[in-house]
Amino acid sequence: MSFDLVLFGGTGDLTWRKLMPALFQAFKHGTLPQGARIIGVGRDDLSDEQYRELIHGRFAQVDLAKRPTPDEFARFCQLLEFVRMDLSKPDHYVYLRDKLAQRQVDTVVMYLATAPSLFTTICEQLAAAGLNTQHTRVVLEKPLGHDLASNRAINQAVGQVFTEHQIYRIDHYLGKPSVQNLFALRFGNALFEPLWRREHIANIQITMAEELGVEKRGAFYETTGALRDMVQNHALQLLCAIGMEPPINSHADAIRDEKLKVLRSLKPWTPESLAQDVIRGQYAAGSINGQAVPGYREELGVSPDSRTETFVALRTEISNWRWAGVPFYIRTGKRLAGRDARIVVNFRPTPHAIFNSQIGMANRLIINLQPKDGLELHLLAQAQDKRQHSSILAPVQLDLDFDKRFGAERVGAYERLLLDVIDGRLNLFVRSDEQIEAWRWVEPILKHWGADPQGPRPYASGSWGPSATSAMIARDGFCWSEEA
Structure with missing residues (x-):
C-alpha cells in the first residue's frame, strides 16, 4: 500500500x-x-x-x-x-x-x-x-485544547473539513504494549472477569511517576500543568481500560462506546470532594539518585512565583453497578522518587480468616507499564515456621515479564500508532465525545484551583509528593502500594 x-x-x-x-x-x-x-x-x-x-x-x-x-x-x-x-x-x-x-x-x-x-x-x-x-x-x-471550550472549538473546526473516521486523536499511552496487554488481560482471558467488580476489589491505584523535571519545557509546562498534561488524557484512558464493560467486539467504536460510558459514570465533583480528594503539588529542590536538582520555580522558562502544578493526586469513583463504592486513586508527578508507571488492583481480604496471619492485604494484581512491562500477581502461600511447629502464611508472587517473553517482537507506542493510522485502524485513538467528557470532568478541578489562594503544595524532589497524598488514601483505610 x-x-x-x-x-x-x-x-x-x-x-x-x-x-x-x-x-x-x-x-x-x-x-x-x-x-x-x-x-x-x-x-x-x-x-x-x-x-x-x-x-x-x-x-x-x-x-x-x-x-x-x-x-x-x-x-x-x-x-x-x-x-x-x-x-x-x-x-x-x-x-x-x-x-x-x-x-x-x-x-x-x-x-x-x-x-x-x-x-x-x-x-x-x-x-x-x-x-x-x-x-x-x-x-x-495532545493537548487538544486547554479546557472544554477550546477542545470543542478545535474539534468542531476540524470536524467541518474531516469526517470523524478520518481524525486520529493520538494518545501515545494507548500504544504502549503494556496497555494493549491490559485489554488482552481483561477480555482475552476468563480468569479475572468474574473477580473484576466491587464484591472482590477493594481499591485500584494508577501511578504515573517521573524522575525527570520539566527539563527545557518550562515555558510549555507553565501553560499546561500535570492535570492537563497527564490526567485529562493518559490517566483517564487507563481508568477507562480498567473500568469499562466488555465490548461486543473488537471494533473501534465498540471499544470507544464502553470507554465513554465510564467517563460519563465518574462521580461528579462537589466543593467538599474538591477540597478533600484532589491534591496538587509543585516540586522543590531536592535530590535524585544522589544528585542535587533545582526546584520547579528555578527551571528555565518558569515564573519565580509560579502556581503551576507538577503533581496531582486524586480520588474518584465510577458510579455504576460494577464499581459502586470502589475508590480509584490517580497520582502523577515529576521529580518523584522513581520512574514508575503502574496500575495496582488490590483485592479484598478473605471473608473469614482461618490462618493466624499478621499479613494485611496480600492479594493484588500489579500491571507494570514502565520502565518494566508485565504483570505481578501477589498471593499468600503456606510456609512452615520451624520455631512454632505451625503453618503460617507467607507472601509469594508470580512475575510475568513481557519484555523477556516477547523480546524483539515488542513494538514501541509511536511505531504501533503510526502503523495503525496508515492501515486505518482507529481502536487505539480517542473519539471526540470521549475528550469532551474527560474535559467536562476535569474542568471543575481547574475552576476550583483558579479560586484557591493556597496554590500547589511544595514537595521535595526525590519524594513521592506532598504528605497530604498519603493522608487522602489513609482516610479510606488504605495506603499507596510502595507503602504497603
Whole structure:
C-alpha cells in the first residue's frame, strides 16, 4: 500500500525525538508499507538533502537501540523529503497539493506535530487547497485544547473539513504494549472477569511517576500543568481500560462506546470532594539518585512565583453497578522518587480468616507499564515456621515479564500508532465525545484551583509528593502500594 506521510512540524522536537525513530523502526522491521514517502514541513529553507542530514544528526541523540547504522540510514533517508511552508499562507498549501499530486497513492496522512493553536488553521487551509479528500487522514497530537471550550472549538473546526473516521486523536499511552496487554488481560482471558467488580476489589491505584523535571519545557509546562498534561488524557484512558464493560467486539467504536460510558459514570465533583480528594503539588529542590536538582520555580522558562502544578493526586469513583463504592486513586508527578508507571488492583481480604496471619492485604494484581512491562500477581502461600511447629502464611508472587517473553517482537507506542493510522485502524485513538467528557470532568478541578489562594503544595524532589497524598488514601483505610 503506497502512502504519503506529511509531518507538520517536521523539524520540531516531537518529530526527531519520537516520530522519526518510530518510522525508522517500522522500516527496519519491514512493517512500513512499500511505496512510502515522508515529507517534513517547516519554516526552514532546507533542501531534501539538508533535511536528511538534519534528521541524521538528530538520531545521534535518541536511544542507542533506535539509532540506525550508516547503511540503514542511507536506505531510510531515501523516503525523506522536505517542503518549506508558512502555515498561514494559502499558496503554500497549493504548492504542497501539487507536490502530493506528483504521484498516486492509496493514503495521505497529515500528522499535526505542531502547537494545538495551529490545528484549526492547518485543517482549514488543507480543505481550501482540496487536500481533505476521502483518502486523507489527519493525526492530532495532545493537548487538544486547554479546557472544554477550546477542545470543542478545535474539534468542531476540524470536524467541518474531516469526517470523524478520518481524525486520529493520538494518545501515545494507548500504544504502549503494556496497555494493549491490559485489554488482552481483561477480555482475552476468563480468569479475572468474574473477580473484576466491587464484591472482590477493594481499591485500584494508577501511578504515573517521573524522575525527570520539566527539563527545557518550562515555558510549555507553565501553560499546561500535570492535570492537563497527564490526567485529562493518559490517566483517564487507563481508568477507562480498567473500568469499562466488555465490548461486543473488537471494533473501534465498540471499544470507544464502553470507554465513554465510564467517563460519563465518574462521580461528579462537589466543593467538599474538591477540597478533600484532589491534591496538587509543585516540586522543590531536592535530590535524585544522589544528585542535587533545582526546584520547579528555578527551571528555565518558569515564573519565580509560579502556581503551576507538577503533581496531582486524586480520588474518584465510577458510579455504576460494577464499581459502586470502589475508590480509584490517580497520582502523577515529576521529580518523584522513581520512574514508575503502574496500575495496582488490590483485592479484598478473605471473608473469614482461618490462618493466624499478621499479613494485611496480600492479594493484588500489579500491571507494570514502565520502565518494566508485565504483570505481578501477589498471593499468600503456606510456609512452615520451624520455631512454632505451625503453618503460617507467607507472601509469594508470580512475575510475568513481557519484555523477556516477547523480546524483539515488542513494538514501541509511536511505531504501533503510526502503523495503525496508515492501515486505518482507529481502536487505539480517542473519539471526540470521549475528550469532551474527560474535559467536562476535569474542568471543575481547574475552576476550583483558579479560586484557591493556597496554590500547589511544595514537595521535595526525590519524594513521592506532598504528605497530604498519603493522608487522602489513609482516610479510606488504605495506603499507596510502595507503602504497603
